[in-house]
Amino acid sequence: MIELLLTPLHYEYMIKAIVVSGVIGGVCGLLSCFVTLKGWSLMGDALSHAIVPGVAVAYLVGLPFALGAFASGLLAAVVMGVVKSKTRIREDAVIGIVFTTFFAAGVLMISLFPSNISLKTIVLGNILGIADSDIIQMLAISAVALLVLVLKWKDLLLFAFDPNQAQSIGLNTTRLNLMLLILLAATAVAALQAVGAVLVIAMLVTPGATAYQLTDRFGRMMLLACGMGIVTSMLGAYISYFLNGSTGGCIVCLQTLVFLMAFFFAPKYGIVAARRKARRTTDALLISGDAHPVPALRGL
Amino acid sequence: MSHGSTKLNKNDISSEIDLHVNEVTVAYNNGHVALFDTTFDLGAGTICALVGVNGSGKSTLFKTIMGFLTPTRGSVTIGGKPVQVAQKQNMVAYIPQAEDVDWAFPVSVMDVVLMGRYGYMNFLRIPRATDLEIAIESLRRVNMLDYKERQIGELSGGQKKRVFLARALAQRGRIVLLDEPFSGVDVQTEAAIIELLRELRADEHLILVSTHDLGLVPSFCDQVVIINRTVLAAGPTHDTFTQENLARAFGGTLRDLRIDHTDAPDGTSNEFRVLSDDEEPLIFGHDGRLVDHWHPGIDEEESK
Structure with a gap:
């Protein structure tokens, strides 16, 4: 039995997949706290799709994939900004138009000019078959993103919570906004090969949303989300060996499972706790007889 | 003595915390001129009300004083320095309108007050003993110390307001800007806020309050600036807050x-x-x- 459980670890590609998934899951988890609280999940989804044409071009001309992805993500962000400022179309519609255009262009390019990266890899991820050069790019991106988050999380927190206060104590909020956007694009690039363009957004939202159910302290929320990202990603990669199924699918399903547990059973904000609290308050009022919930009607 | 307190004392000694708004014109990119040729001066030890109809440029003026907007023409100086320099020295504290705050945000009362100390902390924003002491003292002053571990959404409207007042106190800002401080606040808190503003005035702060509560203005503001896209009247409340001026500003x-x-x-x-x-x-x-x-x-x- 134990021998069976350890089989995945006998393969180098499995160990690589588990470790890389864990690293990316952790960084995505940290960033997901800002994404959830700032309401940037649509933006995250958009960026993770908008990087696809960049990846396609990079593979076609033989550049590092991260470079192409990053350039195309930022180009998409700029295009969104321009379209929004020049029309009266609402922001979510602008994001919708721009990212689908980019994604479509990417899909078209890959299908027209087959290279050594398949459409399936980009859309669904392929962490098990990942090349070492790509692993190095992913780890480098993760390391930089992690460093920035560790050094700047308090400034980013203030920016997310109260941008006016951030500005009024002399912080450069334009730069903080850009920093958060670049972090988002960078992690989306790193996560692309792990879970695929379609599921990147789950890694960038679910851990944060789950941790938000569990705590009222931002510091704790980051630790919880990061831990959840690491554990679910490593476990997801590990389990996918036995299921012989998509690694991205495994990771995201595990994250959803944890989210559902928090949704129902979180000590303070869970459905069960809320219901129990409502019942207890009502009971207390009924037992104390005279205490009508409406003070003016007490003793009637 | 630590670095932060030195800075702080330096600010205390300099009494030049006057605010000069000099011929400020602010035009937005769409060509809308929100403020035109706006000029007024305010000195330390003042509570000044900023009144005007919606769309009169009150918030534009606030944003310009806080440096969020750059005037198309004219200048704003605080203690003789450009706004951006004054901000870096933590001279401007800002108390947001209740609607502008995400009350479900996972931060505690103490976290919010410590945010007022960020400007004094190193780049990792790790609070030193001085910062914690000042935050606690500020909370005590607004009578909110017992709530310091609460998540901010778990407070009443008045308590929320007092937390942000504590943040401004902790920041040691010499100029305090309040945006509609009395909206959604009970009478008791209203009195407490006014009392605290009076203390700050006695302490040589300059307080600028944007408000709709015209009836409250004479009771605690010694100066009034009435605007409608430019200054209609500015000066001591007694001379400025007249029926004629208000009729001009609010006509209809x-x-x-x-x-x-x-x-x-x-x-x-x-x-x-x-x-x-x-x-x-x-x-x-x-x-x-x-x-x-x-x-x-x-x-x-x-x-x-």
Whole structure:
């Protein structure tokens, strides 16, 4: 039995997949706290799709994939900004138009000019078959993103919570906004090969949303989300060996499972706790007889 | 003595915390001129009300003083320095409107107050003992120390307001900007806020309050700036907050009640007017029942 459980670890590609998934899951988890609280999940989804044409071009001309992805993500962000400022179309519609255009262009390019990266890899991820050069790019991106988050999380927190206060104590909020956007694009690039363009957004939202159910302290929320990202990603990669199924699918399903547990059973904000609290308050009022919930009607 | 307190004392000693708004014009990219040729000066030890109708440029003026907007023409200086320099020295503290805050955000009362100390901390924003002491002292001063571990959404409207006041105190800002501080606040908190603002004034702070509560202005503001896309009147409350100036600023948007007790028993003239931006008032008669029509002595008209 134990021998069976350890089989995945006998393969180098499995160990690589588990470790890389864990690293990316952790960084995505940290960033997901800002994404959830700032309401940037649509933006995250958009960026993770908008990087696809960049990846396609990079593979076609033989550049590092991260470079192409990053350039195309930022180009998409700029295009969104321009379209929004020049029309009266609402922001979510602008994001919708721009990212689908980019994604479509990417899909078209890959299908027209087959290279050594398949459409399936980009859309669904392929962490098990990942090349070492790509692993190095992913780890480098993760390391930089992690460093920035560790050094700047308090400034980013203030920016997310109260941008006016951030500005009024002399912080450069334009730069903080850009920093958060670049972090988002960078992690989306790193996560692309792990879970695929379609599921990147789950890694960038679910851990944060789950941790938000569990705590009222931002510091704790980051630790919880990061831990959840690491554990679910490593476990997801590990389990996918036995299921012989998509690694991205495994990771995201595990994250959803944890989210559902928090949704129902979180000590303070869970459905069960809320219901129990409502019942207890009502009971207390009924037992104390005279205490009508409406003070003016007490003793009637 | 630590670095932060040195900075702090330096600010305390310099009494030059005057605010100069000099011929400021702010135009937005779409060509809309929100403020035109706006000029006024305020000194330390002042509570100044900023009043005007919606769209009069109050928030544009606030944003310009805080450096969020750069004037197309003219300048704002604080203690003789450009806004950006003054900000870096933590001279400007800002208390947001309740609607502008995400109250479900996972931060505690203490976290929020410590945010006021960020400007004094190193780049990792790790609070030193001084920062914690000052945060606690600030919370004590607004009577919120018992709540320091609460998540901010778990407070009443008045308590929330006091937390942000504590943050401004902790920041040691010499200029405090308050945006609609009395909206959604009970009478008791209103009194507490005013009391605290008076203390800050005695402490040589300069306080600028943007408010709709015209009735409260004379009770605690010694200066008034009335604007409608430019300064209509500025100066001591007694001379500036006049019926004529308000009518010019609010023309048509205020309810103007004339109440005339010509039938007063002693026969003296007792006429007074009520200016109100509230909704239609309810008027009750002696018997505690609604009066259907205006009392003959009360004559309502929209002021022009």
